[in-house]
Amino acid sequence: MTRRDLERLGENERRGFAWLGAKPGDRFHIAITLDNLFVAGLAYHLGLSMVGAAAVRVGAQPVRRHLDLMKQLRPDGLVAVPSLLLALARQARADGEDVKAFAPRCALLIGDSIRGQDLAPNALGRLLEEGWGGEIFSTYGLTEAGLAFHECPAHRGLHSHPDLVIVEIVDDAGRPVPEGEPGELVITTLQVEGTPLVRYRTGDVTFAVPGACPCGRGGVRIGPILGRKRQRMKVKGTTVYPKTIEDALLSVRGVENFLIEAHTGDGDTDRLVVRVGTLRDDPGFARAVGEALYAKARVTPELRLSSPEEVEALLFEGGRRKPRVFVDLRTPHGGAQ
Amino acid sequence: MTRRDLERLGENERRGFAWLGAKPGDRFHIAITLDNLFVAGLAYHLGLSMVGAAAVRVGAQPVRRHLDLMKQLRPDGLVAVPSLLLALARQARADGEDVKAFAPRCALLIGDSIRGQDLAPNALGRLLEEGWGGEIFSTYGLTEAGLAFHECPAHRGLHSHPDLVIVEIVDDAGRPVPEGEPGELVITTLQVEGTPLVRYRTGDVTFAVPGACPCGRGGVRIGPILGRKRQRMKVKGTTVYPKTIEDALLSVRGVENFLIEAHTGDGDTDRLVVRVGTLRDDPGFARAVGEALYAKARVTPELRLSSPEEVEALLFEGGRRKPRVFVDLRTPHGGAQ
Numbered sequence: 001m002t003r004r005d006l007e008r009l010g011e012n013e014r015r016g017f018a019w020l021g022a023k024p025g026d027r028f029h030i031a032i033t034l035d036n037l038f039v040a041g042l043a044y045h046l047g048l049s050m051v052g053a054a055a056v057r058v059g060a061q062p063v064r065r066h067l068d069l070m071k072q073l074r075p076d077g078l079v080a081v082p083s084l085l086l087a088l089a090r091q092a093r094a095d096g097e098d099v100k101a102f103a104p105r106c107a108l109l110i111g112d113s114i115r116g117q118d119l120a121p122n123a124l125g126r127l128l129e130e131g132w133g134g135e136i137f138s139t140y141g142l143t144e145a146g147l148a149f150h151e152c153p154a155h156r157g158l159h160s161h162p163d164l165v166i167v168e169i170v171d172d173a174g175r176p177v178p179e180g181e182p183g184e185l186v187i188t189t190l191q192v193e194g195t196p197l198v199r200y201r202t203g204d205v206t207f208a209v210p211g212a213c214p215c216g217r218g219g220v221r222i223g224p225i226l227g228r229k230r231q232r233m234k235v236k237g238t239t240v241y242p243k244t245i246e247d248a249l250l251s252v253r254g255v256e257n258f259l260i261e262a263h264t265g266d267g268d269t270d271r272l273v274v275r276v277g278t279l280r281d282d283p284g285f286a287r288a289v290g291e292a293l294y295a296k297a298r299v300t301p302e303l304r305l306s307s308p309e310e311v312e313a314l315l316f317e318g319g320r321r322k323p324r325v326f327v328d329l330r331t332p333h334g335g336a337q
Numbered sequence: 338m339t340r341r342d343l344e345r346l347g348e349n350e351r352r353g354f355a356w357l358g359a360k361p362g363d364r365f366h367i368a369i370t371l372d373n374l375f376v377a378g379l380a381y382h383l384g385l386s387m388v389g390a391a392a393v394r395v396g397a398q399p400v401r402r403h404l405d406l407m408k409q410l411r412p413d414g415l416v417a418v419p420s421l422l423l424a425l426a427r428q429a430r431a432d433g434e435d436v437k438a439f440a441p442r443c444a445l446l447i448g449d450s451i452r453g454q455d456l457a458p459n460a461l462g463r464l465l466e467e468g469w470g471g472e473i474f475s476t477y478g479l480t481e482a483g484l485a486f487h488e489c490p491a492h493r494g495l496h497s498h499p500d501l502v503i504v505e506i507v508d509d510a511g512r513p514v515p516e517g518e519p520g521e522l523v524i525t526t527l528q529v530e531g532t533p534l535v536r537y538r539t540g541d542v543t544f545a546v547p548g549a550c551p552c553g554r555g556g557v558r559i560g561p562i563l564g565r566k567r568q569r570m571k572v573k574g575t576t577v578y579p580k581t582i583e584d585a586l587l588s589v590r591g592v593e594n595f596l597i598e599a600h601t602g603d604g605d606t607d608r609l610v611v612r613v614g615t616l617r618d619d620p621g622f623a624r625a626v627g628e629a630l631y632a633k634a635r636v637t638p639e640l641r642l643s644s645p646e647e648v649e650a651l652l653f654e655g656g657r658r659k660p661r662v663f664v665d666l667r668t669p670h671g672g673a674q
Binding site: 002003006033034035037038041042045049053054056057058059061062069252 | 338340344370371372373374379382386389391393394395396397406474535636
């Protein structure tokens with residue numbers, strides 16, 4: 001990245017922080033690393049510096065260290081992955097404290113989406129609304145493009161900046177789809193010197209939020225990422241992504257863990273198998289899972305209930321260090337990509 | 338730190354990198370973290386940005402990761418603690434490779450000093466000269482002052498920048514000592530907006546290098562840090578610091594580990610006990626240790642040889658996670674500080 005590219009990167013975040021209400025003299029706790037060639041952490045540092053606010057560079061640290069620093073420095077804002085907020089709330093509770101008593105007034109969240117296709121909080125977002133104190137703002141960032149999309153205080157989609165990026169949502173043939181229709185996010189970066197991108201296919205599926213934002217700002221707004229394009233499944237005519245199914249499963253009490261499997265089915269359709277680990281064995285449970293899957297994802301997959309241990313073993317199969325919640329066992333064919 | 342303080346911090350490092358020969362387009366591998374509120378990592382990033390060189394922000398990573406990135410990106414320079422260079426050379430050798438084949442042409446070293454009181458390489462410096470490929474530059478940095486002292490290519494002391502800091506070397510009464518005489522480093526920061534320091538006592542003992550630097554630059558140059566002022570011992574009339582003894586012990590083959598103990602002796606003198614862990618039991622070994630201690634530190638301490646395991650147990654006594662090589666068992670008295 002050239003020096004001007006770094007400035008552009010910072011300017012993109014400056015706007016995002018401004019929407020959070022950041023002002024000169026504020027302190028923001030950055031729980032995202034600036035090391036390991038990671039672009040986002042550096043972008044926050046630059047953006048806050050442009051705002052005139054202090055970036056408290058904390059990075060990846062034990063939950064205890066984050067809590068101690070937060071109680072000591074009382075930051076005005078926080079930048080983190082959503083799961084860290086849950087972990088902080090949990091640890092505070094274990095210490096006999098309520099994280100709401102000292103949670104920063106706002107948090108900018110990176111990584112997992114906290115909203116569903118209707119822009120209302122998804123299962124993760126609801127957990128945060130219950131367990132966390134401050135206002136939460138979703139983002140979507142792209143390392144290779146040196147940019148991020150941010151929510152404004154209206155929380156009605158993620159804004160793009162027309163001077164920094166051209167946004168398109170396209171179908172498999174690369175043709176623009178109507179507003180509100182899911183398609184692949186394609187971007188063209190503006191004002192980038194080092195590694196400009198022209199009509200770069202992100203592989204991420206989202207949609208352009210229809211209509212104007214209540215905040216009055218122009219430019220394309222995108223919804224949350226619905227899934228990776230190559231993970232898209234077509235089950236009995238319904239298009240579905242693992243993320244949507246994940247969100248549906250997370251909303252059912254008694255689901256301990258799960259594995260989503262895509263198989264090749266009959267004709268032009270995929271077969272979906274969902275393995276759920278649970279300690280419950282009443283018939284009501286299987287029904288509740290099925291209903292949640294249909295209500296949120298419009299699918300009726302083959303459901304296999306077993307013990308959490310059995311599912312756990314599948315999640316880490318092959319000695320992997322990180323669990324995988326989606327396995328694609330479909331026969332590859334030309335038209336799938 | 339204000340925004341201008343950040344610029345000052347970067348400017349200080351820009352000069353240091355310029356002396357290493359950094360130029361626009363160069364790549365520097367930063368093996369120092371930018372996270373955890375650490376100032377140095379950020380300072381390097383800012384300084385390189387001012388040079389027009391790229392800071393490859395790696396931070397604290399496994400040795401293997403550093404090596405892989407270095408071989409892939411072939412950086413022109415490296416910023417690290419000295420022990421990492423030794424670990425990289427060791428790992429490369431274990432892989433059947435010579436680190437000299439791909440070591441960056443220069444390295445800026447933070448933390449442990451690589452030179453002795455005579456400005457020649459100390460035991461650590463010699464290990465690096467043997468095992469590492471590029472030119473190495475020593476530094477001394479002070480987080481609270483937002484500055485660092487750097488070697489120029491003459492390697493004759495660490496330069497200060499007269500526009501950024503006023504340097505004094507003082508005795509116990511706060512009076513300046515002559516050039517070349519050890520004393521406490523006292524600094525006054527210039528151009529700092531946020532937390533300026535006036536005659537700040539660092540607690541570190543060093544000396545002003547006499548005469549002009551062959552490079553022609555003005556300003557006070559300091560030698561390596563000889564020790565912490567409160568760790569100073571006076572043994573039978575000779576002033577000595579644990580660091581000097583450490584360096585002497587590290588130069589003797591067969592010394593596996595050691596613990597330096599200060600006790601209260603007779604009169605106005607300290608008693609020095611050095612416990613050395615070794616597998617050797619020939620009389621020549623004790624004599625070699627004694628000679629090295631006298632030659633390099635001008636002391637004849639009470640020497641206790643034992644097994645490395647016994648010393649190891651003492652180093653980690655009390656369940657500590659980091660070993661301590663110096664234990665101060667002296668009776669506190671007013672004049673000692």
